[in-house]
Amino acid sequence: MKSFEGETLSWDCSDGVLEVSLHRPPCNEIGRPTLGDLERLVEALGALQDEISAVVFSSAIQAGFSAGADLGQLYREMQGLDAPARQAGVREFLERIHRALNAIDAAGAVTIAAVHGVCFGGGFELALVCDLIVADRTARFSFPELRLGLVPGFGGVPRLKRDLGNALVRDLLFTGRSINAAKALEAGLVSQVVAEGQALRVARQMAQQARKFDRETVRAAKRFVKPIPYAELRQEIELFCELFARPAVEQSLRKFAEGAGVMPYLP
Amino acid sequence: MPVRSLDEITAEILDLAAQQFRVPRAELSPEDDFFTKLGIDSLQALDLLTRLERHFRIELPDYELQGVSDFRTLAERIQARVG
Numbered sequence: 141m142k143s144f145e146g147e148t149l150s151w152d153c154s155d156g157v158l159e160v161s162l163h164r165p166p167c168n169e170i171g172r173p174t175l176g177d178l179e180r181l182v183e184a185l186g187a188l189q190d191e192i193s194a195v196v197f198s199s200a201i202q203a204g205f206s207a208g209a210d211l212g213q214l215y216r217e218m219q220g221l222d223a224p225a226r227q228a229g230v231r232e233f234l235e236r237i238h239r240a241l242n243a244i245d246a247a248g249a250v251t252i253a254a255v256h257g258v259c260f261g262g263g264f265e266l267a268l269v270c271d272l273i274v275a276d277r278t279a280r281f282s283f284p285e286l287r288l289g290l291v292p293g294f295g296g297v298p299r300l301k302r303d304l305g306n307a308l309v310r311d312l313l314f315t316g317r318s319i320n321a322a323k324a325l326e327a328g329l330v331s332q333v334v335a336e337g338q339a340l341r342v343a344r345q346m347a348q349q350a351r352k353f354d355r356e357t358v359r360a361a362k363r364f365v366k367p368i369p370y371a372e373l374r375q376e377i378e379l380f381c382e383l384f385a386r387p388a389v390e391q392s393l394r395k396f397a398e399g400a401g402v403m404p405y406l407p
Numbered sequence: 408m409p410v411r412s413l414d415e416i417t418a419e420i421l422d423l424a425a426q427q428f429r430v431p432r433a434e435l436s437p438e439d440d441f442f443t444k445l446g447i448d449s450l451q452a453l454d455l456l457t458r459l460e461r462h463f464r465i466e467l468p469d470y471e472l473q474g475v476s477d478f479r480t481l482a483e484r485i486q487a488r489v490g
Contacts, residue, residue: 203450207450257450258450280457315470317470320456320466321457322461405448405449405450406449406473
């Protein structure tokens, strides 16, 4: 499917570049609707693999790339379920999101995330599956999950370890702080920082550059330079499910969902 | 980076905040609660933080903002990083 208009994202393929635009208000929170659209995207990537050289992800939402998992939906889905059913539900979601993100990570085309504003939690994890991140100067990156009694569950830690020194990985996890684009550039997380509003334009230029190279060569180079940490990703699912069973997690999610924490994006 | 007094830093923060959130500069004072006065939420507060980091050429972890809601105290946090 060369073009698609979904509830949470849309894409269009032209001249060997597939552009994906995230557009779910308020800030591209990733729940079941987004998961469904990502699964459709993965199908399209497979069908178009001999036609596309690059994939660009960006957000049409002013506030940012993505604020992460849809915690409100997660909390609502837990209600009325007993513990085994909750566990089964979250595990099913994690297995599916991992399959989708792993497929994007392994895509033969060069994948580029054009990031502005908040890129938190699950949103950060989506950016991390991409080969390249270009950030505008408004971008901020964060893994706030420990505030909820959880760890990143969409593959964030194994992929962050793939890209960054472990000291900064620990800083991000254990303080839950956000870092700005300049810090992300300094750490090697993003490849370019550009002026506000320019990330998508620059990402498109990168995609045009990637189009010049033989697809088979790019695929081989990707497998060589960006191994996918499947074993650690599996461990992450198990750890997340183990932590999710704790009562403190439901309390944290209730606080978030009911707006008791009025400043949810500050630590 | 020249040494700045707390009053200078506070004034620069008020200037930046007024500009970013389109609030008349004359309506802002150091003791104001910036969430209430600027009418911002936590996402917008992070945007302000990004601009302040860039302006003062510092890194200011957002956990430093815990318990900080007025411009003067924010200036103290920034001064501690500017040196």
